Amino acid sequence: MYCPGVSDPTDPWASTSPRDPSAPPGYPEPPVYPQPPRFPPAPYSPPAYPPPAYPDHSVPRPATGTNGFAIASMILGILGCVPGGVLPSVIFGFVALRQIRRTGERGRGLAITGLVASGAWVALTLAFVCLGVAGGMIDDPATGDPPPAAPALRPGTCVNDLKDEPVPVPCDVPHDGEVFAVFDLPDGPWPGRDELRTRAESRCAGRFGRYLGDPGKAAELDFTYLSPRRQSWPEDRAVICIGFDPAGPTTGSLRD
Secondary structure (H helix, E strand, C coil): CCCCCCCCCCCCCCCCCCCCCCCCCCCCCCCCCEEEECCCCCCCCCCCCCCCCCCCCCCCCCCCECCHHHHHHHHHHHHCCCCHHHHHHHHHHHHHHHHHHHCCCCCCHHHHHHHHHHHHHHHHHHHHHHHHHHHHHHCCCHHCCCCCCCCCCCCEEEECCCCCCCEEEECCCEEEEEEEEEEEECHHHHCCCHHCCCCCCCHHHHHHHHHHHHHHHHHEEEEEECCCCCCCCCCCCCCEEECCCCCCECCCCCCC
């Protein structure tokens, strides 16, 4: 029930202020609306922006060029025949591979090519050296061939060093052997090592007994021979037969 001038305490919209004295009697009081709750203003915070992206100079940027040592290694490796070209190529190649791994440059294939080419030159040089040594040992005494002939030796000359190049010595001092025959093989193309041995041995054996004058004495002694090498054939075709005592050095002539 509404009573003018009386406020209902249960009415939230009822005014709690006294009645306006200037209002006419019986005029209702205007409704009073509650004020909205006041909250403290929110603190202002500026928008967060990402920090500016500056280049990081602490980390080196990968290089994009070609490594100079790799180029030099490849050129020197290909030109390995030039004196002093192989060793620098190997050094430059390893330096280039180390730098490329650190800087990221191009040229790894060039460096490897230089190293491979240098290795090929070294292998080729060693092969030529081995072939040259083997060729020089074809007629060397270490392979079973007799030592080179000494044209200055004559029958009756006593010599030493039969395993190497014989050296003439007086026969009245101890010596290793004695020359008993000197002859030339027939002229013509190189007969081959085996054929040359057969001819030299057969002709030396036939003359040994005649030189000693006693075939029985020849059976107690032995002989060897000096024959020409293939490199000196056919200018040198001389065979020198040398008798010796298997028991050791002798003094005087074998015919005594």
